[in-house]
Amino acid sequence: MKEMKLVSKRFGKINPLSIDEYINFDGYKNLKKALKMEKTSIIEEVEKAYLRGRGGAGFPTAIKMMGLAKETNKEKFIICNADEGEPGNFKDRYLMENDPHQVLEGMLIVAYATGATKGYIYVRGEYQKSISLLKWSIDEAKKNGYLGKNILGSKFNFDIEVRSGAGSYVCGEEFALIESLEGKPGRTRVKPPFPTSVGLHNKPTLINNVETFSTIPSLIEMGGLEFAKIGTPSSTGTKLISLSGNVKHKGVFEIPYGVPIRDVIYKLGGGIEKDRKIKMVQLGGACGPIIPDYMLDMIIDYERFEEFESKTGAGAIIVMDERFDLFDILLKVVRFFQHESCGKCTPCREGHIQLANLIIKFIERKATVKDIISLESLARVIHQASLCGLGQTSPTAIISSLRYFRDDYIDRIEHPQKG
Amino acid sequence: MLKELLEKYEKKEDLLLEILLECQVVKSDHFISKDDIKEIADYLSIPESKVCSVLSFYTFFSDKPRGKYIIQVCKDIPCYISSDVNVLNIIEKELGIRVNETTSNKQFTLEYTSCLGCCEAGPVMRINDKIYTHLTADKIKAILSEYRVYM
Ligand code: SF4
Ligand code: FES
Numbered sequence: 037m038k039e040m041k042l043v044s045k046r047f048g049k050i051n052p053l054s055i056d057e058y059i060n061f062d063g064y065k066n067l068k069k070a071l072k073m074e075k076t077s078i079i080e081e082v083e084k085a086y087l088r089g090r091g092g093a094g095f096p097t098a099i100k101m102m103g104l105a106k107e108t109n110k111e112k113f114i115i116c117n118a119d120e121g122e123p124g125n126f127k128d129r130y131l132m133e134n135d136p137h138q139v140l141e142g143m144l145i146v147a148y149a150t151g152a153t154k155g156y157i158y159v160r161g162e163y164q165k166s167i168s169l170l171k172w173s174i175d176e177a178k179k180n181g182y183l184g185k186n187i188l189g190s191k192f193n194f195d196i197e198v199r200s201g202a203g204s205y206v207c208g209e210e211f212a213l214i215e216s217l218e219g220k221p222g223r224t225r226v227k228p229p230f231p232t233s234v235g236l237h238n239k240p241t242l243i244n245n246v247e248t249f250s251t252i253p254s255l256i257e258m259g260g261l262e263f264a265k266i267g268t269p270s271s272t273g274t275k276l277i278s279l280s281g282n283v284k285h286k287g288v289f290e291i292p293y294g295v296p297i298r299d300v301i302y303k304l305g306g307g308i309e310k311d312r313k314i315k316m317v318q319l320g321g322a323c324g325p326i327i328p329d330y331m332l333d334m335i336i337d338y339e340r341f342e343e344f345e346s347k348t349g350a351g352a353i354i355v356m357d358e359r360f361d362l363f364d365i366l367l368k369v370v371r372f373f374q375h376e377s378c379g380k381c382t383p384c385r386e387g388h389i390q391l392a393n394l395i396i397k398f399i400e401r402k403a404t405v406k407d408i409i410s411l412e413s414l415a416r417v418i419h420q421a422s423l424c425g426l427g428q429t430s431p432t433a434i435i436s437s438l439r440y441f442r443d444d445y446i447d448r449i450e451h452p453q454k455g
Numbered sequence: 456m457l458k459e460l461l462e463k464y465e466k467k468e469d470l471l472l473e474i475l476l477e478c479q480v481v482k483s484d485h486f487i488s489k490d491d492i493k494e495i496a497d498y499l500s501i502p503e504s505k506v507c508s509v510l511s512f513y514t515f516f517s518d519k520p521r522g523k524y525i526i527q528v529c530k531d532i533p534c535y536i537s538s539d540v541n542v543l544n545i546i547e548k549e550l551g552i553r554v555n556e557t558t559s560n561k562q563f564t565l566e567y568t569s570c571l572g573c574c575e576a577g578p579v580m581r582i583n584d585k586i587y588t589h590l591t592a593d594k595i596k597a598i599l600s601e602y603r604v605y606m
Contacts, residue, residue, distance in 0.1 A: 120572060121569065121570070123531035123532055123533055123569065123570035123574065124531075124532065124533045124570070124574050125570075125572070125574075126572040126573065126574055128572075129572040129573075161476065161515050162568065162569075162570075162571050162572060162581075163572060164584045165586075199472070199473065200472065200476055201513075202472055202475070202476055202513035202515040202516060203513050203514035203515035203516075203569070204512065204513050204514065205569065216472065217469060218468070218469045219467075219468050219469040219470060219471035219472055219509070220505075220508075220509065221508055221509055221511075221512035221513070222512065222513075223512075237469075278574065278575070280533040280537070280574040280575050280577070281533055281536050281537065282536060282537065286537075286574070286575035286576075287575045288575075318532065322531070322532065354532060354533050354536075354574075356532075356536050360536060365532060368531075368532055368535065369532070372531065372532075372569070375569075376569070378512070
C-alpha cells in the first residue's frame, strides 16, 4: 500500500519559505482558474466533490459556503481554524510548516466564491513556527499580488491576518474560537444562530479547518466529480493521518478514505516497535474512542467513525502496545479534560473529578461492580449535559473502553488488592 | 514601559490577546503585572477587569514572575507512551525545583504543557520558543547545561 498525495504532495519537495517554489509546483494556478469561474460554480464543484470538514465533525463544506454566500452583509469573514489542540494530532502543523501557501490559496478560493472580505488564521499559541511561517507567506503573497487589493488584476480584494491562541483547548470549538478572536475568554455560545449568519463581530463567518482549506486547490484542479471518485461514498478524497505512539515510523501520511486502520499502522507505520502486540489504539486524540486490536480492520471514513460520537474524524491514530495499562491511560485522558474544562457547566467541571476518582479505584484494585455502573452513568451524563464539544466528547474514551475492554474491568474487580 | 510595544498595535479590543502575548514574551520575567494590566487597559480603553478575565482564562498567561527560561514538558499521551525516561523527574533533579517552581537564581521555571504537536518525535519539551524532541536522559542534561553555561 502506498500513500496518495494530493494535499501533501509538496511536503519536503519545496522550500516553504519560497513563494516561487510554490508557484513552480502548481501553486496559485487553481486560484487563477477559480477567478475565471462563476462564484456559484466553484461552490457547485465543492458540492459535487462532497467535501466534508477535515477538523473532525465532517460537516459538508459546500453547505457552509452557500450559507455565507447568500448573506448580503458588506463584511463577511472566513476563519481558518488552526487550533490543533487535540493530543496526537499534528497534520495541520505539517500543512502550515510544509506548504503554507496552499492554506492561503484554499482560503482565497473560498473567499472569492463566498464574497468574504477578510480572513483570519487562528493558530494555537504552541505553534510558533507555523505562526511565523504563515506571516512570512502572507507578506510574500501580498508582494506578488495574490493577496490585498485587486488580486491578480481582478476586482477581488482579500486580506488574511494571523492570530495566536494562548493555550486553551476549548478554543478549537467554533464559537469559543470566535470569542477568542474578539479578544475575550474563549467561552462557547449557544447555537443557533450559526456563525455563517452571526459570527465574528456578529458578522457572517465561515470557519474551516486547515486541512479543509488546503484541500480546496486540488479539488478545483480535479473538478468535483473526479475528486468524489476517491475514497468511499460517505467520505470522499484523501485524509491526512497523524500516526504516533509505539509504531516504527511515526508521522503524517495521506491516504484515500476507506483504508483499514491496520494498514496504516502496519504498512505505512511499519508495525510495532520490537514486534510487541497492540494493547489499544486511540483514534482522533484525547476525545476519541479507545479500541482493541481486533477492531483495527475498521476502515477510515466518517460513517464508521460517527458511531463514536466524537471528533474521531480528525485522523489521529495513537498506538499503544502491550506494556501499557488501560486504566493508567484513561486516568491521563480524564485529567487532561479536567484541566482543560472551562468550568462553565457543572457536569463537565465536577464530572471529570469524579471520573478520575472512580478510575483510581480501578487502578488501586479497590473497585466493585457498582463502580462500573457509576462510571458508565457519569460518563453518559457528562456526554449529554455538557454545553460544548469538550464535555460532549471527553467521555468517549471511557464509554468505548467499557464496551471493548470489559474484561479489563472485570479482572480488576475479581482480583482486588489484598490487605 | 510598555509604551513602545503598545504603539505598534491599533487601539482595537480584539487585539488584546496579541498584546498580552507579546508583552509576556518580551519581559524577561515573563509575566503580566498589575501595572501592565492597567497600562494595557488604558491603552485599549477597556476596564481592567476585562484584561483580568482574559488573563485568567488562558493558560499561557502568568500573574507571577517567572524565570528567564521557561521549560515546558509535554504531558500528553503520545509523548508519555513514547518516553523511555521520565523527562520531568530528570529536570526536577537537575535543577532542584518541582513543577511550577522557579530556580532561586531566576533562570528557570519548570511547567507542564499540553501537546506541542510534535507527537511523532516525543518525548518533547520546549524552552521559551524552542522545541526539543526525542529526549533522552543524556540529551536533557546536555541541553540544560548549555543553557546554564552559555545563556
Ligand atoms: S462542556 Fe466543559 S469546556 Fe464546554 S462549556 Fe461546559 S464546562 Fe466549559
Ligand atoms: S503529545 Fe507531546 S507533543 Fe503531542
